[in-house]
Amino acid sequence: MRASKTCVWLLSAFGAVATSSTSSTAGVESLVKRRLPSHANAFQFALEPSSHGSALTNDSYTVSSTRDGKIRIEGTTTSALLSGLHKYLSSEANVDIWWYIGSQLDQAPRNLPKLKSPLIGTSVVPYRYHWNTVTTSYTSAFWSWEDWETQLDWMALRGVNLALAWIGVEKIFIDVFTDIGLNDEEISSFISGPAFLAWNHFGNIQGSWNGNMPDNWVDDQFALQLQILDRMKELGITPILPAFPGFVPRNISRVFPGISLSTSPLWENFAEDLSADTYVNPFDPHFTQLQKLFIGKQQELYGNVTKFWTLDQFNENQPLSSDLGYLRNVSQNTWTALKSASPDAIWVMQAWLFSADSSFWTNDAIEAFLGGITEDSDMLLLDLFAESAPQWLRTNSFYGKPWIWCELHDYGGNMGLYGQIENVTINAMQAVRNSSSLVGFGLTMEGQEGNEIMYDLLLDQAWSPKPIDTETYFHDWVSARYGTENVKSLYTGWELLRPTVFNNTNLTVNAVPKSILELIPNINGLLGRVGRHGTTVTYDPAVMVEAWTELFKAGLEDVKLFGNPAYQYDLVDWTRQVLVNEFDGLYKDLVTAYNSSANAAEIRSRGSKLTALLKTLDAVLATNENFQLATWIDAARASNPSNTSFLEYNARNQVTLWGPTGQIEDYASKQWAGLVGDYYLGRWEQFIDYLATTKHSSYNQTAFYHKLQAWEIQWGNQISGKTSKATSTGAKEIQAVLQTTIKTWGSLFKL
Numbered sequence: 001m002r003a004s005k006t007c008v009w010l011l012s013a014f015g016a017v018a019t020s021s022t023s024s025t026a027g028v029e030s031l032v033k034r035r036l037p038s039h040a041n042a043f044q045f046a047l048e049p050s051s052h053g054s055a056l057t058n059d060s061y062t063v064s065s066t067r068d069g070k071i072r073i074e075g076t077t078t079s080a081l082l083s084g085l086h087k088y089l090s091s092e093a094n095v096d097i098w099w100y101i102g103s104q105l106d107q108a109p110r111n112l113p114k115l116k117s118p119l120i121g122t123s124v125v126p127y128r129y130h131w132n133t134v135t136t137s138y139t140s141a142f143w144s145w146e147d148w149e150t151q152l153d154w155m156a157l158r159g160v161n162l163a164l165a166w167i168g169v170e171k172i173f174i175d176v177f178t179d180i181g182l183n184d185e186e187i188s189s190f191i192s193g194p195a196f197l198a199w200n201h202f203g204n205i206q207g208s209w210n211g212n213m214p215d216n217w218v219d220d221q222f223a224l225q226l227q228i229l230d231r232m233k234e235l236g237i238t239p240i241l242p243a244f245p246g247f248v249p250r251n252i253s254r255v256f257p258g259i260s261l262s263t264s265p266l267w268e269n270f271a272e273d274l275s276a277d278t279y280v281n282p283f284d285p286h287f288t289q290l291q292k293l294f295i296g297k298q299q300e301l302y303g304n305v306t307k308f309w310t311l312d313q314f315n316e317n318q319p320l321s322s323d324l325g326y327l328r329n330v331s332q333n334t335w336t337a338l339k340s341a342s343p344d345a346i347w348v349m350q351a352w353l354f355s356a357d358s359s360f361w362t363n364d365a366i367e368a369f370l371g372g373i374t375e376d377s378d379m380l381l382l383d384l385f386a387e388s389a390p391q392w393l394r395t396n397s398f399y400g401k402p403w404i405w406c407e408l409h410d411y412g413g414n415m416g417l418y419g420q421i422e423n424v425t426i427n428a429m430q431a432v433r434n435s436s437s438l439v440g441f442g443l444t445m446e447g448q449e450g451n452e453i454m455y456d457l458l459l460d461q462a463w464s465p466k467p468i469d470t471e472t473y474f475h476d477w478v479s480a481r482y483g484t485e486n487v488k489s490l491y492t493g494w495e496l497l498r499p500t501v502f503n504n505t506n507l508t509v510n511a512v513p514k515s516i517l518e519l520i521p522n523i524n525g526l527l528g529r530v531g532r533h534g535t536t537v538t539y540d541p542a543v544m545v546e547a548w549t550e551l552f553k554a555g556l557e558d559v560k561l562f563g564n565p566a567y568q569y570d571l572v573d574w575t576r577q578v579l580v581n582e583f584d585g586l587y588k589d590l591v592t593a594y595n596s597s598a599n600a601a602e603i604r605s606r607g608s609k610l611t612a613l614l615k616t617l618d619a620v621l622a623t624n625e626n627f628q629l630a631t632w633i634d635a636a637r638a639s640n641p642s643n644t645s646f647l648e649y650n651a652r653n654q655v656t657l658w659g660p661t662g663q664i665e666d667y668a669s670k671q672w673a674g675l676v677g678d679y680y681l682g683r684w685e686q687f688i689d690y691l692a693t694t695k696h697s698s699y700n701q702t703a704f705y706h707k708l709q710a711w712e713i714q715w716g717n718q719i720s721g722k723t724s725k726a727t728s729t730g731a732k733e734i735q736a737v738l739q740t741t742i743k744t745w746g747s748l749f750k751l
């Protein structure tokens with residue numbers, strides 16, 4: 001597989017971009033001022049570009065203490081400097097910046113630790129990539145600039161130097177479609193709601209339900225994009241901008257008579273009105289015209305900020321024909337259109353389709369499609385789910401195209417403690433050794449949920465020539481997580497989870513699992529699900545309880561921890577997992593009684609255990625704003641004042657029905673206060689009621705669901721009103737809620 005000649009040529013063709021991102025240390029210095037204002041003068045940065053000129057190279061840094069007591073960081077690029085800074089702060093000063101919890105970097109000791117010997121790091125891949133197109137909907141749909149700032153600092157410090165930049169693209173679509181003469185109604189009938197844009201971008205859906213996208217939401221997002229791109233530049237992150245993928249409003253032929261169009265298949269359970277997107281065949285000259293407008297407009301607005309353009313035509317959209325000539329024709333024309341719009345363009349594509357629809361995408365089909373692009377270096381493929389369903393192995397490294405090894409890990413932002421520590425270390429490094437066209441590691445989670453250690457692990461693997469020793473890694477991660485090395489139980493708790501909860505090796509379940517409590521109640525089919533949204537618990541649940549006990553004990557040992565945001569988050573998260581695991585057994589007891597024709601009183605009595613658990617879980621989650629539906633809804637409402645009801649509807653709909661009537665119901669379910677104690681509780685109460693009043697022989701899931709669905713739709717139309725409800729309680733309240741939980745569920749928490 002090693003073809004070293006192509007390798008050299010290919011890498012040098014890629015080179016200019018990697019090194020073009022920044023040439024000053026100003027961005028790094030600004031980050032330090034932003035996050036560690038009282039240490040602004042404690043650091044010294046020096047950019048020392050590698051001597052390889054324009055060739056694509058691995059990054060490296062050196063961190064050392066100077067004689068006058070400063071921390072000096074030298075690095076080949078901005079990203080290398082930030083990686084060195086992060087290494088120092090997390091491993092020496094025990095501080096970091098986190099999802100949800102935010103930056104704890106200002107907690108660094110007043111006198112920064114001196115280094116006896118320098119910290120030296122070299123990346124094993126030139127690119128560290130972040131983002132999945134759908135993350136822009138599942139996670140960041142309603143983010144403010146403050147949220148973006150934290151995210152971008154998180155990415156930059158973790159060495160990310162290449163990332164999707166989808167925000168605000170609706171402005172580009174609308175401007176281009178308006179320029180060619182489509183009217184407002186024709187355009188707005190195509191654009192989806194703010195929580196569903198990713199699938200509109202993929203051509204899976206079109207249009208919106210229960211209201212239309214407000215124009216000024218689009219303008220606000222565009223303003224946000226300008227800020228994001230500026231900050232990315234400062235932080236040495238090359239943006240990947242959206243190219244025109246071909247999907248257009250249905251009425252395009254009114255303005256382009258005779259244009260050659262095709263229709264995408266129906267997507268999931270959506271009907272034709274909201275799916276079956278129209279697309280321009282890439283061999284039609286209008287495709288090139290639109291691509292030029294689309295890219296030209298962005299270059300005009302953003303400047304020449306990137307060579308990388310993301311373009312997915314067939315993501316969960318099967319092409320019209322599997323004829324190899326057709327596939328090659330489509331890709332070749334798409335590529336030439338892209339190149340005529342921007343001669344140095346590199347086409348970035350999510351290779352998800354190859355694993356999601358492997359019966360269509362045979363090796364021959366993939367080879368034909370990729371073969372249409374005759375310059376290998378003009379493409380960059382994301383092997384999207386490489387830890388579980390790698391495509392590089394079966395395609396001989398995408399037939400020579402550059403590609404990135406990506407960890408997906410999570411679908412729909414589902415929540416459950418989970419990991420495949422061996423795959424993201426050992427298998428990722430096998431790819432470095434065995435594939436000459438591998439150019440990066442990346443994160444492609446559908447939703448940035450929890451399990452942050454699992455994502456950190458891959459980004460740190462990008463700087464380690466050998467598979468990371470996870471025992472040491474977890475230990476060091478815990479020190480930075482809580483900013484203390486003094487509480488042994490913290491380490492014991494995490495070390496219990498490392499070889500079990502975070503080490504799934506039976507890939508029948510291959511991503512973050514769900515709990516059955518988030519699913520439509522049923523007497524069968526809930527437990528033991530496998531695959532991407534498995535409901536099988538992949539470890540002995542007793543381990544989770546044991547680890548929880550250690551974590552809780554840590555707080556009793558050092559009571560300050562109850563006021564530590566990372567500890568608060570993890571304690572809620574682990575308590576959540578213990579309770580959620582317990583739900584399965586209660587459910588089994590209920591259904592077993594029902595199946596053996598227990599009387600209504602018995603059904604209700606067993607059912608009350610399920611509802612009691614949901615109420616307890618809701619109370620625990622409600623102590624932390626990061627586990628609340630209200631946080632998501634507040635963000636949606638706050639994202640724009642023009643139609644807050646519509647924004648709230650979008651927010652509620654995505655995490656429940658996902659579609660007007662449940663087209664992908666529960667796909668993006670969340671274990672959040674407000675969902676658990678309201679929506680899921682409501683569903684289970686109705687189920688228990690149904691069981692108590694329906695003989696086993698008359699059980700009819702369709703009839704039960706029919707009634708339930710009407711209630712679900714009504715729930716989704718609720719409006720919370722103006723007052724924000726998302727808040728975190730203080731340390732004392734958290735302790736009180738946990739004490740109550742432990743008392744109520746005494747046999748579960750073995751203290």
Ligand SMILES: *[C@@H]1O[C@H](CO)[C@@H](O)[C@H](O)[C@H]1NC(C)=O
Pocket residue numbers: 011056057058123124125126432433465
């Ligand atoms: C980066 O480092 C890895 C691991 O040492 C090596 O295999 C690879 O060839 C290097 N890549 C470049 C572009 O130097």
Ligand SMILES: *[C@@H]1O[C@H](CO)[C@@H](O)[C@H](O)[C@H]1NC(C)=O
Pocket residue numbers: 185186189251254
């Ligand atoms: C599409 O065009 C037709 C006329 O060609 C018009 O009657 C119809 O209203 C247009 N559709 C939309 C959504 O504007």
Ligand SMILES: *[C@@H]1O[C@H](CO)[C@@H](O)[C@H](O)[C@H]1NC(C)=O
Pocket residue numbers: 016017020304344
């Ligand atoms: C954009 O910048 C790159 C790298 O700096 C350069 O090679 C390219 O020619 C520029 N393109 C345009 C259109 O200015």
Ligand SMILES: *[C@@H]1O[C@H](CO)[C@@H](O)[C@H](O)[C@H]1NC(C)=O
Pocket residue numbers: 283329332333
């Ligand atoms: C692709 O197919 C179109 C339509 O059949 C044809 O006109 C065009 O020449 C083909 N292009 C290539 C590159 O094969």
Ligand SMILES: *[C@@H]1O[C@H](CO)[C@@H](O)[C@H](O)[C@H]1NC(C)=O
Pocket residue numbers: 386387388389390420422423427504505507
């Ligand atoms: C993931 O790791 C397990 C061992 O932990 C191994 O059996 C499996 O082949 C790996 N899967 C992939 C896709 O690399």
Ligand SMILES: *[C@@H]1O[C@H](CO)[C@@H](O)[C@H](O)[C@H]1NC(C)=O
Pocket residue numbers: 430431433434
């Ligand atoms: C990588 O290559 C080595 C030796 O060339 C081989 O033993 C190993 O199985 C390969 N691994 C993968 C995942 O291809």
Ligand SMILES: *[C@@H]1O[C@H](CO)[C@@H](O)[C@H](O)[C@H]1NC(C)=O
Pocket residue numbers: 421422470498499500503505
């Ligand atoms: C993960 O589990 C497998 C199978 O039980 C075991 O062989 C392996 O040593 C474990 N790995 C780690 C890092 O704990």
Ligand SMILES: *[C@@H]1O[C@H](CO)[C@@H](O)[C@H](O)[C@H]1NC(C)=O
Pocket residue numbers: 506508509530536
């Ligand atoms: C893997 O998990 C599946 C589903 O839970 C189970 O049926 C199977 O026996 C497991 N395989 C191994 C080797 O443990």
Ligand SMILES: *[C@@H]1O[C@H](CO)[C@@H](O)[C@H](O)[C@H]1NC(C)=O
Pocket residue numbers: 523524525588591592595
């Ligand atoms: C209860 O009965 C249903 C069908 O009647 C069956 O599918 C399910 O497995 C049974 N569940 C239990 C726990 O016995």
Ligand SMILES: *[C@@H]1O[C@H](CO)[C@@H](O)[C@H](O)[C@H]1NC(C)=O
Pocket residue numbers: 210211212213643645646647649
């Ligand atoms: C505002 O939102 C509500 C609820 O989604 C919707 O019914 C209404 O049509 C929206 N108004 C506009 C102008 O889109």
Ligand SMILES: *[C@@H]1O[C@H](CO)[C@@H](O)[C@H](O)[C@H]1NC(C)=O
Pocket residue numbers: 700701702703706
């Ligand atoms: C189940 O309920 C549905 C909807 O109410 C009904 O159409 C169907 O006939 C019922 N099935 C049976 C077997 O009674």
